[in-house]
Amino acid sequence: MHAVGQAVRPRAGAARFVHDNGLTLFFGGLLLLALVGQSVAGLLEFNSQQVAAGLEEVGYLHYLTTSDFAVDVAENWQSEFLQFFLYILATVWLVQRGSSESKDVDEAGPESDQDQQVGAHASEDSPRWARAGGLRLALYSRSLGVVMGTIFALSWLAQSVAGRAAYNAQQLSQYQDPVSWPGYVGSPDFWSRTLQNWQSEFLAVAAMAALSIYLRQRGSSESKPVGSPHPTTGEEG
Incomplete structure (x- = not known):
């Protein structure tokens, strides 16, 4: 609890930016994590199909361009x-x-x-x-x-x-x-x-x-x- 008469220090710089844009940053971060997870899982699935078809597996960066x-x-x-x-x-x-x-x-x-x-x-x-x-x-x-x-x-x-x-x-x-x-x-x-x-x-x-x-x-x-x-x-x- 702040003492009587003591001003609450406002957030500054990066902390203020994060506080004021928390909703966008939160879901933007989730979007990136989900995209990475999807790409990794998709790569594994894609390569399993490649192997089953007798084809060569592809790398991660190559898969992102498919x-x-x-x-x-x-x-x-x-x-x-x-x-x-x-x-x-x-x-x-x-x-x-x-x-x-x-x-x-x-x-x-x-x-x-x-x-x-x-x-x-x-x-x-x-x-x-x-x-x-x-x-x-x-x-x-x-x-x-x-x-x-x-x-x-x-x-x-x-x-x-x-x-x-x-x-x-x-x-x-x-x-x-x-x-x-x-x-x-x-x-x-x-x-x-x-x-x-x-x-x-x-x-x-x-x-x-x-x-x-x-x-x-x-x-x-x-x-x-x-x-x-x-x-x-x-x-x-």
């Missing part, structure tokens, strides 16, 4: 960004009474300029484009959805290209004809990979929206306050 690794990463990334892209758009118009993941049930829609603090209702601390008008304000007002949607589209494209390369490598190893990119995008292999990821993302979002009505996590911005009534909507703990 279509097998690329498609596994891309198909997960595209499903994650699709989840957030759709959730961002859906929560503009759709609500869930009692959920901390929803706006208040009477606030569906893009809301007024005053509610959004844009244009004439912006403050001096508001982002510059929020104080602007016309095209700049229109773009900035939708920038999160646009970026999420763009990353989804690019990762989906990367998955389709890498997936085709991996699929054709398997086809050739079995002395079968390779397929074109349109042919692969319309194939069961592509959609099996894609939809098995999509359904898990949609399940997670639906579960979070529904469970946050009745369950709590003290101190989390994703939960209502512990004592908040179940019908309370859009309140954070």
